[in-house]
Amino acid sequence: MGVSVDVHQVYKYPFEQVVASFLRKYPNPMDKNVLSVKITEEKRDESTGVIYRKRIAICQNVVPEILRKKSTLVILCWKKVSILKVPNIQLEEESWLNPRERNMAIRSHCLTWTQYASMKEESVFRESMENPNWTEFIQRGRISITGAGFLNCILETFASTFLRQGAQKGIRIMEMLLKEQCGAPVAE
Numbered sequence: 001m002g003v004s005v006d007v008h009q010v011y012k013y014p015f016e017q018v019v020a021s022f023l024r025k026y027p028n029p030m031d032k033n034v035l036s037v038k039i040t041e042e043k044r045d046e047s048t049g050v051i052y053r054k055r056i057a058i059c060q061n062v063v064p065e066i067l068r069k070k071s072t073l074v075i076l077c078w079k080k081v082s083i084l085k086v087p088n089i090q091l092e093e094e095s096w097l098n099p100r101e102r103n104m105a106i107r108s109h110c111l112t113w114t115q116y117a118s119m120k121e122e123s124v125f126r127e128s129m130e131n132p133n134w135t136e137f138i139q140r141g142r143i144s145i146t147g148a149g150f151l152n153c154i155l156e157t158f159a160s161t162f163l164r165q166g167a168q169k170g171i172r173i174m175e176m177l178l179k180e181q182c183g184a185p186v187a188e
Contacts, residue, residue, distance in 0.1 A: 001153070002118075002144035003160035007167045009137045012185030013178050015102040015127050018135040021177045022104075022125065026057060030173045033060045035088065051097040056111075059089045088112075102127040116147030117159075133186040137174075139167060 011018050026034040034057055041054040093108040103126040110119040121141040128134035143159040145152040178185070 001156065002142055003156045003163075005141045005160055005163045005167060007137070007139040007141075007171070009171050010128055010130070011135045011137060011174065011178060012131075012133075012187075013135060013182055014133050014186065015125065015135045016099075017178065017182045018137075018174070019097060019104050019125055021174060021181055023053075024181075025170075025173065025177060028173070028177070030176060031169065034058075035060055049098065049100050051095075051099070053093075053095045053097070055093045055095075057091045057093065059091060060087075116145065117155075118142075118144045118146070119159075119163075131186070131188060137171075141167065 013021075026037045028034075036058045038056050038058075039053060040056055042052065044051050090111040091108055092111050093106060095104055095106045097104040103124060106121070106123040106125075108121045108123075110117070119141070121139060123137065123139040126136050126138075128136045141163045143156060143163055145155045145159065148155055
């Protein structure tokens with residue numbers, strides 16, 4: 001089955017500044033769960049100017065700690081799916097930055113727990129149609145749990161809340177970084 005979360009945000013900063021902040025976003029003290037980010041591939045298509053990047057993020061596994069604060073049923077779900085006990089989670093992100101058209105497409109997915117769950121995100125940064133000095137961010141995340149039998153639905157409900165909170169936290173971090181690195185937002 002699976003659950004999806006959609007996010008839409010307009011950053012009142014030019015595209016180039018938003019993308020630069022996004023690419024420098026992690027690791028940072030505002031989110032200590034992202035331990036490291038490594039670029040594993042980067043290339044530029046000379047004919048189109050598109051820059052392709054593949055990055056791997058290593059994140060602390062916060063699921064067991066979060067689940068300890070939840071209901072007994074959720075804790076039982078966690079104990080049933082022992083794979084959640086891994087110390088770190090690896091996420092792979094691929095991005096295609098097109099500076100000429102002022103857009104960047106991003107696809108990411110979890111490399112950990114693939115036999116139990118699938119987590120994918122697709123995002124776009126693009127020049128805002130409302131104001132060319134602003135940047136739109138559109139993201140769709142999807143999580144499907146497959147390895148927990150009848151507990152799949154319960155874990156997916158929890159995962160959708162976790163995904164939504166993570167997306168909102170990412171937006172807050174971006175806003176703070178943009179303000180620190182670029183100053184006040186661009187007015188209308």
